[in-house]
Amino acid sequence: MKVKLKNNIYESGLFEGREYLVIEMVVINQINLGENQTFFLIENDDRQVMRYEAHLFNISTSNLNSKWIVNQTNEGNIRFTFEEFVESDFWENFYNDHKESIHKYNNIKKWLLFSEINDEECIEIITRGVLEEFNNPEKPYNLEKSYDLIEAFTQFKDERLIKVITDQAKVLLTSELVSRYIFLNVAFKYLSIFKDSDVNNFFIFYLENIEHGNDILTEIATKYFEQN
Structure with a gap:
């Protein structure tokens, strides 16, 4: 309701x-x-x-x-x-x-x-959350809601968020925002549970641009390929 x-x-x-x-x-x-x-x-x-x-x-x-x-x-x-x-x-x-x-x-x-929450609402919440990270980080309503949403879809192993998360994660990976890693940590954990070509290509993209990442993200990406 x-x-x-x-x-x-x-x-x-x-x-x-x-x-x-x-x-x-x-x-x-x-x-x-x-x-x-x-x-x-x-x-x-x-x-x-x-x-x-x-x-x-x-x-x-x-x-x-x-x-x-x-x-x-x-x-x-x-x-x-x-x-x-x-x-x-x-x-x-x-x-x-x-x-x-x-x-x-x-x-x-x-x-x-x-x-x-339907698919359209999921995309809106995550997209607005990332936009909020850039424009209004002191009031991260949608960003925090996007964390909750991704964690829920991780728990239920539902792949409907793959496209929007890979798109928004690429945006954040090339930004200079220090706090971007909170979103990326949650996003990487979600993506890593799926054996999927889009996920595979995303982690390749990350490893090719590893200078924008950190040790936690690199560990998740490398373990993904080791396990798949």
């Missing part, structure tokens, strides 16, 4: 018109008011997981997540959530930096990115 912040709405950590993945939906039973109130749990642009009132958003894709289960709390509220989050103290542990809870959340986040 994806939503967009409505026009002329200002909320901390959110941007007008930007699309967000709904992690969890909560319907709170307000018996005293005779009505229910719905909230969306969203990871905002500050990478904080927060609850927002549903009326602030337009729904982009209305399909409920295929892995959501319906959970009723002791207070009578209804949660559309993941089985991994159903324990009553899950979010308390998450906000208190409990390692297991954070690990569960990150795994679900990767699955959401992999399953909810």
